[in-house]
Structure formats: C-alpha cells, structure tokens
Amino acid sequence: MENNLKKVDIIFESDEKISPLAILEKTQKRPADDIILDLIDSGLKGRGGAGFPTGLKWKFTRNEDSDVKYVICNADEGEPGTFKDREIIDRVPEKIFAGMAICGYVIGAKEGYIYVRGEYNFLLKGLQKKLEAFNQGMKKLNIDFTIALKSGSGAYVCGEESALFESMEGKRGEPRNKPPYPTVAGYNSKPTVINNVETLVYTTMICHMGPEKFKALGTTDSRGSKVFSVSGDTPISGIYELELGMPLNEFVNEFGDGDTKAIQVGGASGHCVPRKKFNDTIIGFEGIPTGGSMMIFNSSRSMYNVLHDYLEFFTEESCGQCTPCRVGCQQLLKGIEAVKRGERPPAYLDDLKKLTATMKIAAKCGLGQSVGNPFNSIIDNFREEIIY
C-alpha cells in the first residue's frame, strides 16, 4: 500500500535546545500586535472542532477594555472518538502553559485556567506538579501570569465554552445565550479567550517557528496540521498528526482494515461518510471539519447500532434546558427504534429528518444543533440498515 499521507511532527516534537518557557520568554519581548498578525497570517483555526480563527479571537479580546481578563484552556475533551488532548496534556503540557501565557501577554490577562474533564482526574497530580514548576519559572522571568487547574465532573456539554464558564462558576453546566461571546463576557462575565488544548500548543509552536512553516502545510482553507484520534476497525489505532486537507480515501488506505464501510468524521456530532464518497471527501474546513475524531467501521458493523449509540449518548448528555434538544434527542432515539420494530413506516425517518432541521435552528448550543449531522448522514447513506 502506498503511503501518501504526510505525517507531521509539531505538537509532540521535543527540541531539547529550546524549552516552551524559553519560547515564551522570547515571544513576550515582541509587540503583542505582531504576535496577533503572525497568528492571523498562519491561518490557524481552533482545533476543538468549531474552527474559529485563533488570531482574531485573541485580537477581539485584546481590544476589549477591562482590567480583568482570562485565558482558559478547554481540556474537557468529551467527543466520542477523541483522545488527543489527553495525550497532549500527558506528553507536552509545558507547550500548553506557554501558549496560555503568550495569550495572557497578548490580551492583557494575568490569570489562566485549565479545565480538565473529570474522566481525566488521574492526570491532575502529575499536571499540577509540572504546572507549579512552570509558574515558578514564569515568576523568575518576571512574567505576571499564573495558571491554575479546574476539574470537571462528567458532563459532555461542559466542553461548550459558555457551559464551561458556568461550571467554573459553580453552576449547572448549561450553555448561555450568545451574544455576548466569550471575547466580550466569558468567565466571571469578563473578556476571555478560551482555546482548545491543541490550539494553544500550535500558538506556541507558531511563535517558535514562525507562521511560514505552518502555512506551508495543508490547503488554502485549512492551513497547517492537526492531531487525529483514530479508532474503531483499524489495525493501527492511536494518535497521528497529519496535514489538513487530505482526501479521505488516502486516510482509509493508510488506516483502514481493507474492509472499511464508513468513517465517522468528527465524533458523534460529526458526519458519517460511506465508502462510495471516500474519493471526493476532503478532511478540512473546505470539506468535513473535525475536532480530530476518526472512527472507522468495517462491513461487519450495523450502522443502526452506531446511530443508536450516538443518539443514546446525546439523549443522556443533553443538558435539558432547551426543549428542541431535550425532547428532540429523545424523539429521534424513540423514532428509529419504532421504525426498526416496524411500528412506524420507513417514511417516518423523513419526519425525523425534519425534526433535526428544527433542532439545528432552534437549539441553544452546538450539542442540539449538530445532532442532525450524524442522524442525516447515516439515514441518507444507510437507510436500509435502519429500517430492516
């Protein structure tokens, strides 16, 4: 099998000669506006899944007039099929800290928090130790920024940025109305930059190597590389940093087991791509964007079971505050069960698809809005498996 995929080594690269703290020291001697321009120029977009340009996010927050601002690292990685942030936290935490501190310098924040999901509590002890050393290191360099850890308690929806702020404020993790966006009113209603773990590491590395090297990777719409979490029916599951903008068929050639029937790109809230569409699907912002989750299914798998599993997941994880999501998720789940049992005609699936369209418009946050992604892509491509 020919290997066309370009493997990249930016995130986990360990250069003994220059530490993340040294990158920070070097970077904070530069004008903040230059750093923002570099980030915008690099084309870096958020790696958590939503893909907002990182440089702009920092710029908007910098422009806010407030004495208190915050930098938050979103380590509430909960999308089914994603496990790259855990690996990054475990292996290169200093690069995350440095990214947060650079951000703090750029926007004018003195406090940073890392919100780690409760399922990763076993990481906290080691992380805290490394964090204390890094905080000490910053103090010695007279950098006025400190980072602290916050821990979640098992709620997928807290990965939604405004729900995460609510959780940090000691409340139920229910997403807020937007606007205002976090850049204006985030944690404690103060201007806040909230970035994914991987995004923050890329900011450190772009400050280190310059935007040109990063820009040279990927495509016009999807600059740079990305860490992918590969799981399911593959002989080589794990974490891989790959160039963005790759055709899905090349991915399948590399990772599939020779019998790949479908790939779920972007986790439970992402899109299911069937075999016949592998050739004309691009992984990136111009095609199907992803937070990194790539779940591979071979022809022994029932797509009904896959969809059922996702819908159960959303039914349990919906925070319940808005009706379209709370009731919608339940009805989608009951609906496919009823069709499967023959209590509803196959055409009922089309009514359910209309329900996902309503959810997309009416649900308050990304959770309810994106349930239609897996639902419609699985129903459209594997309708017969849902019915019979």
Next chain:
Amino acid sequence: MSTTEELIKDLVEKNGKTRNSLMPVLQGIVQSEHYLSEEALLCVARELDLSAADVYGTASFYTFLDTVPRGKNVIRVCKTITCHMKGKDDIINAISNALKVKVGETTHDKKFTLLTANCLGWCHKGPVMLVNDEIYPDLTPQKALEIIEEYAKDAK
C-alpha cells in the same frame, strides 16, 4: 461537629467562600465520602451562603457528583461506540456476575458500585473502565476481574 461538617469547613477554607468554589468543594466531598448526602449538601449551602436548591441543582447536574449512596469503589465501564465494538458488554457481564450486582447497583458490603459511562477518551485502547480515578485500558473480562479482586482485597 460531625466529620462531614469538618470536612466541608476545611474544603471551604481551602477553596474560598465563594460560589466559584462550589465545584471543588463538592468534588472534595465525593472524594472522601463517595457521594453527596443530604447532610453534606445542606452544610455546603450554609457554609457558602447559598440556597440549598442552588447547591442541589449544581450537584445533580454532574454525573460524577452522585447524590445517592455509592460504594467505596465506583466502577465506570465505558459504553460508547468503540468500546461497544471492542466488547464492553462482556466486561460488564463479567463484573456484574462476579459482584452479583446489575449496572447502577451497589454491593451489599458497600465495597463496589457498578456503573457505565459515556466516552472516557480511550477509544484506541478499548474496552476501558475507571475505578474511582484510576483508568484501566485494553481490558479483557479476565483482566477486569483481576483488577476488581485487587480492590476487594484493599477494601477489607
């Protein structure tokens, strides 16, 4: 003063008497007492000067902040799709038979509670389970039982 009250006063002192401390305080109680009793929730409300409804509202939102009694060791087997494909049902059945409890139940001796969890973030090494805060990837039914046995010894 009961031990719960003492624990809560310590936690509040350590984290600060603000609403923002509510999560770490509740997490600290679960760490020592395995769940949040009515007594604990009321005490937290008093100490942080919040309404009991607010405290219960927050606590009941989070899967890991249990408001019903749990065993000394809480087992959470991941049930999401990749672990499902890799045989999480066999793991759950093996533990369930060995401990003689169904999912959601606690053993009579209060040593173990068996639960399932949504994606734990180890899809490349499924099936996987958490016991308290410890993670156990690449499970087989045999391996899972050996791990449980170790905890049973320690819990005596």
